Structure formats: C-alpha cells, structure tokens
Amino acid sequence: MGRAPCCQKVGLKRGRWTAEEDHILAKYIARHGEGLWRSLPKNAGLLRCGKSCRLRWLNYLTDKVRRGKFSREEDDLIVKLHATLGNRWSLIANHMPGRTDNEIKNYWNAHLSRQIHSFRHTYTAGNETTITIDINRLSAASKRRGGRAPRSSTK
DNA sequence: AATAGGGTCAACCGCTAATCT
DNA sequence: CAGATTAGCGGTTGACCCTAT
Structure with a gap:
C-alpha cells in the first residue's frame, strides 16, 4: 500500500x-x-x-538562537566535539549556546565534513585547544537517539 | 543572457524513549 | 502492568540560491 x-x-x-x-x-x-x-x-x-x-x-x-556565521573557534569546537561524541548533535549543541542541533548538523554535513582532512591537518599542526565535556550530561543522555526528554528531576 | 549543475539549509520522516491512562 | 500518547533525535530530502558555462 x-x-x-x-x-x-x-x-x-x-x-x-x-x-x-x-x-x-x-x-x-x-x-x-x-x-x-x-x-x-x-x-x-x-x-x-x-x-x-x-x-x-x-x-x-526562539531568541535563544542567534543564527550568525560560525566563527573559526566554533568550527574548531564542533570538530573536536564531533570527534568525541560522534553524531550526537543534541549533545554537541548543549556545549554551544545559541546554536541548535539542526544548525550544527547541517553545518557539519555541508561544510566541515567535506573539509575534515584539512581541518585535521590544521589542528594537529596548530596550537592545541582543550575542550571540556560535561560527563554527567553525557552519561545521562548516553546513546539515545530520539525519545522524550526525562521530566526535569523535580518530582 | 540564459540555464544547467552544485551547494545550502529549512523542514520532513521514521524511529526511540518517557510519560500517561 | 500494558498499550496509547507525546516529545525529541538524527538521517535525509528537496526547494531555493549561487556560480560556471
């Protein structure tokens, strides 16, 4: 049918x-x-x-999103977060205030994944940047795809 | 100048997971 | 407790631009 x-x-x-x-x-x-x-x-x-x-x-x-061009620092952060978290766009977005998962996902697919090799080269050659992953958030949402968010712990 | 081709990005779909009844 | 309902995620699509021919 x-x-x-x-x-x-x-x-x-x-x-x-x-x-x-x-x-x-x-x-x-x-x-x-x-x-x-x-x-x-x-x-x-x-x-x-x-x-x-x-x-x-x-x-x-919502005015939480700012929708400007991604800065070089944001590019860097996305690549690093993606290397750690994989395609967990929602988790990545949690570390980037003002950016949505959809926006980041689109940007990754359209721009960064194409240039990943040159980015990698730049990163290993360039100065190191440290990122901090919120482990609590990470484990809480560990490997979910979709699904309703847990009710905020109140009650 | 016109249009074919390629890239972008907003939005859709299927599915999963939490909550409700 | 089980089935129904609803929110949320990630992959994917396709309409709209921009560029090259």
Whole structure:
C-alpha cells in the first residue's frame, strides 16, 4: 500500500513557513509558553502538525538562537566535539549556546565534513585547544537517539 | 543572457524513549 | 502492568540560491 503520511497530515500544511505563520506561532508562545506541541496548532489556529511547530520554534523563532556565521573557534569546537561524541548533535549543541542541533548538523554535513582532512591537518599542526565535556550530561543522555526528554528531576 | 549543475539549509520522516491512562 | 500518547533525535530530502558555462 502507498505509505500514508506519518500523522494526520491530511489538510495540514507542510513545507516552508511563511512570515505570517511565524507571527502566529511566536505570538501564541509568548502568551502561553512553550510545550503542549500536539494541541498548540489547534489552539493557535495553525494548519500545521505539532511537530512542525516545535521544530520551527526551537530552530528558528526562539531568541535563544542567534543564527550568525560560525566563527573559526566554533568550527574548531564542533570538530573536536564531533570527534568525541560522534553524531550526537543534541549533545554537541548543549556545549554551544545559541546554536541548535539542526544548525550544527547541517553545518557539519555541508561544510566541515567535506573539509575534515584539512581541518585535521590544521589542528594537529596548530596550537592545541582543550575542550571540556560535561560527563554527567553525557552519561545521562548516553546513546539515545530520539525519545522524550526525562521530566526535569523535580518530582 | 540564459540555464544547467552544485551547494545550502529549512523542514520532513521514521524511529526511540518517557510519560500517561 | 500494558498499550496509547507525546516529545525529541538524527538521517535525509528537496526547494531555493549561487556560480560556471
């Protein structure tokens, strides 16, 4: 059988977000806060699935993201973190305030992985930089792929 | 000047894991 | 306790740009 769209995508909008949709989403979250993604689009009046709203907010609309060009220092940090953590983009993002996992993943795939050899050369030849890994965070999230975040330890 | 080709990046999908009932 | 529900992750896609021809 033809594969059905994952949720009930029937009648729901997909693809790139318009400025108007962004405005509706940002305004709704400003009033009601984050979370409750499943019911959010209905309440806010968006023809999107909750997943789409969550992704748009987390990766683009929240002012926690700064979305500038990656600096040389950030390049360096990403390469080093990736060497240690592998494709754990969410963990890597935890060490880079203002950057999202999606953004870092994209950047890695588009730019850094292509240039990894020259980067490696630079790093071994150049001055050493030390990075600090938060082991507690690391073990807590050790090898997960996906899955809901544990409820913040309160209760 | 027009367009084919390649690179970027926003967003989707399938799946996993925590929580709810 | 088990099945249903929902949040979150990482791989992947494809629409949109930029450049070379």
